Amino acid sequence: MIEKYRRKGLLLSSTLVTASLILPYAAHAQTAPAPAPTAAPVVNLTAPNAAGAPDTVSDNNKLVDDDVAETEESLKVVQGNIFHPKAGKALSYWDGLVGHLTVEAGIAGNPWTRSGRNFGQFYVDRANTVTLNQIMGSLSHPVTNIGGGYGFGFNFEMMYGSDARFDPTIGMGSGAITGLYQWVPTQAHLDFHVPWLLTRGIDIQAGQLYGLLGAEGTPALARPFYTFNYASDYIVPFEVLGVYTTLHLNKYVDWVLGIDAGNSTSFGRAGNNSRPKGTFGFAFNNLLDGKLSFHLLGHFGPQGNNGPSLSANGWSSIGVGKIANRKMQYNGDFLISYKLNDKMTVTVDATYLHDDLSRDDAYGVTTYYAYNINPNLTFNARGEIFRDNTGGIIAEYSSFTSFTKSAANEPYPYYVGPPTTYGALTVGVTYRPDFINRHVHFGQFTIRPEIRLDKSLNGTRPFNQEGTPANPVVNNGTNNMLWFNADAIWAF
Template identity: 85%
Template structure:
């Protein structure tokens, strides 16, 4: 979660829990994720155990056990990666499963009516009427693979360069090394384990720097249906954390998730926001109703304020520090995401997100509904509708400089402006087009084009759009009550 304390304001910020929760447009993307739910442990049965069940019930039970063993062996076996190419007939080694990915995204957000050159209410797509290289993202990873006796091991290392990196730092991990529109950040650096412990399907553990688990839209370009973000995914869900996630596979359909981390976009010691840990708790339900329904219930809890001393710049901007009070005032963040496949071509997803902060008495909550329809194998129609309430006006905040967000999480004074308490409505329609007439001639990677039309509107009469604030008056109410914009990005992904 991207969260910062400023003068009576807190700025709060993309995997879906398991493969069953991936939206149809993100099925092949690197998104915020725990370890694969299919990583189940082998099950050993005691054939000498006495049982009072009927013989046919014993047979059915043994069949289920055999199915569990087969599924586990399948999910943990070495899978051919895309880096090494062993000779045909040669047995695969662990390193033959090494996978590399590279994605580049360039886009433009067209807003003819802006007077601020900004698109209010957006982190990544804040620059209006400017062609922007949003991200070049590269990763080197290995799926969780059997290393013997039912144990599995994998890893993922990922970095991003581009304008999106301005809003995706983890303090203490290369932050502030570049200061312009285009910056770089490490986005993932974690090791993954499967342990055949406690449960038939075992336990998965992810340790290191990871994407947060809440929300419906991820940071990588293909981890969302549109170029722009919904308010909840941009402002009030965790994006980057350093810690540990544990997934307990209770059965084939239910996972229990527990986690502990250092805080959102922060790490430890001088690079932390305060001295208290944060935690994640929840459940994921996968492939119910013959694979049509999946959903998760997740929460992230803990103090999120910065316990540093408040600082003021010569220009009058203040930092996010609030002192030792930040160590004990809690923040509560909850998310429920439900995805239902109407048929093979149509999927509806609903995401409800809530945040409450004890320190500033902030409340923010929203509901986003997605509709995806595959018109043909190369063309998907997407629609998104959202209603989002910012009760104090301090959550939806625009950063005025290239380094504002990094300065804010580092407890340095930073320029910003925000709105009065506002209920936002947003409607976005667009298509995801994978042009076959181009891709069939491209031997390396694939192109995707995503044009969209979006309308944002204040539903309670405030006027936060298309105007900027100042240090003397950072709360904007002299703009417009709506923002109609036309956006498009082009993605090349390998």
Template identity: 45%
Template sequence: MEKVRYLVATGVLAVMATGAATTARAEVSLFEQKTDASEFENWLRGTTLAGHIEGGISANPARPDNGINFGNFIGDHANQPQLNQFSLKLARPVDTSGGYSFGFTLEASYGSDSRYYHLLGISDRALNSRYQIIPAQAHVDAHLPWFTKLGVEMHAGILQAPMGPEAFDPSARPFYTFSYTGEYSVPFEHVGMMATIHVSPMIDVLTGIDTGNQTTFGRSDNNDEPAGYAGIALNNLADGKLTITELSRFGPENSRRVLGNREANSAMRFWNDIMAVYQVTPTVTLTGEFNYLHDDGLRADAESFVSYLSWKFAPEFTFNYRGEIYRDNTGQLVSNALTDEGYMNGVAGRSTPVESAPPTTYGALTLGVTWRKALTKDLGYFAIRPEVRFDRSLNGTTPFNDGRNSGMFTFGGDMMIGF
């Protein structure tokens, strides 16, 4: 079962990236349906258990002195293999075809990726090593026949952020590494509520409210104000081949430790993301993403464009391309934490060592192939995703390889087992 992203377009990208349409992740029903069971027992028997294990490496021939591939979170440690994720998910999906339906999603993840997806006050102090543990998702889900004939999908609890095409779940994105936009210009995780109102088969209205990006409540919120989402998804355009999603987020996101209470609670951050997914043929998909972020408190902004192409050229093979231009206008957004707890210390406003760069326009090109094989006809998969990537400063700065170079070449990838 793919991660709940609440956006139709992301599901399209996940399928085109991994070939999941024919080798979907295994979902094991924990119970069998019985005609003589109570309604609650039959509801409980819809529960499924799924999981995956992922490990990878991002090799850098330049061997940076500090061991960091600058501008990368997931593949940040140069030339070092790592266990990225070991995840288990227990879920009861909702039925969206009729009246009231209720479910839940519980997912825990352990590995190096978890260093960047913590929630303040819940998991950020659980472990301080390179491999850490998080509640990747923990929410109740509902389909409610409200407002329109098609109803509303609601999710409340610990939610993975819906913005952008690159998901925490590695099987739901095309590459091992992330784009700059997917790391620095979209949020990661929330405590709150999100809803999709199905106005018509063509139009969905997206909305939500939460405590902030990777924060919770009270002293575990880096300021005292909420944040939220508003957007729209246009589905089934161009004879069902095109989906366009616009999603905006707004609210204070900076820490009172950095700006003081008054400014931290009033300085707004605006995130804006537009994504279009076009199914050219049954085997070729194009995706484009434009993103603009502005932060009043940091007096920082960034704009970017990312293009993707996916070509499933054989039943078990998919070629993927990603090209990106990302402008960090002040040099305050693109940075790397130099300790295992550094990223979340930064979210909390605590002092932490980081590697940063001056204002830079980044260009990045990533090419890869996914080989994905079903382990049995209906249960499980094995996937290998080699990739090559070239990053370069387009305005003459030298942010890469511990500040030595204007460009950086990396290669590697990951392996996944889904069950």
């Protein structure tokens, strides 16, 4: 049985409320993966209360001054990019409304492929083809004080492009378009801050959310490269429908709890089974004078589909009946990031998955190095070792609708490799051409060329060849894949 657990994308972390809203502007300063999921402090804008006077967080519940100042400084970048209040005028709640748009196109050059595919990739699966990967737009509002220590915000985000093939949530517009370029909602959640239990309060997000595990996210600027590492592509949840809470135990430590319907599914007939799933873990932020952050997070629950097994054209669905309601999947992620100095950051991410139903085990370690050569140029390197113990995890979803059909328990075409230990090395740069951007007053351009080598470390040959219904396990290809990739991003 094939399990499909690709991350998506965190938007540097789906509990990073404010940071997720300013991502298109902030990402150029540090292109290393997100260090840990944290929640932004409540922004203390002077939104009028019912009596018309400003209301603020009470002294016993307000966040420390430096946190508030940091968030308000971030808001200066995005504040009023839809509404532009006059100077000196008190800000209302709606002056914080934020709109963003990101457009990404790229090409993955692989001159040695015989399948037309880049094996082991979802988003960048089409070899030697210029692709419009995503047009992603969002309308959002940072969590902002509304009086009495309470805060409220929201985020609504949608994506169109080839990446949407692998980012559906079943029951939420899934399958509306079935070609290479598709449309999906990616975020639709309400965000709250409540002054309960703890001095620093609790943050709550409810709705459609990015998953928290993994180091690389679906939005183009939520990862350092055009291509993904194996772990973020295949073995962590990426779209969930549910509720996340972040309890701020102190300035440095957050306790993360969540409940959701499962990876890429919702509820009822659009769900995969009748049992809930949960997220549990801790995040440690800005230790050692802001140099060190890390998190340890887990996602647990039955992930199999309890529908009937179906077949068509030689392909099968993933339905296994009621046994799916009780067979657990365990997913763990440890991510640590250390800032060596003002220019260099090293990040290590270790991810693990075990599924009782399919008896799959997969795990990997990825190391990232980012060096900011100058404000417009960052060098990035990534090395990964990833083990797929059964060969049922790393798969190629070979039609435009394979991934959506698999999540919806419909027959779908695919092929896989045998049990393999994968190694991958990627080097590239993130270049923000000043000679272009200084003349562009609306958004910013980014170009990311990279060179990548994937290799089987145990002698299998899953690359540059495709499978068939009679033989979906590929071992007659090559034992390595050298490819040359680049994307261009415009972000507002």
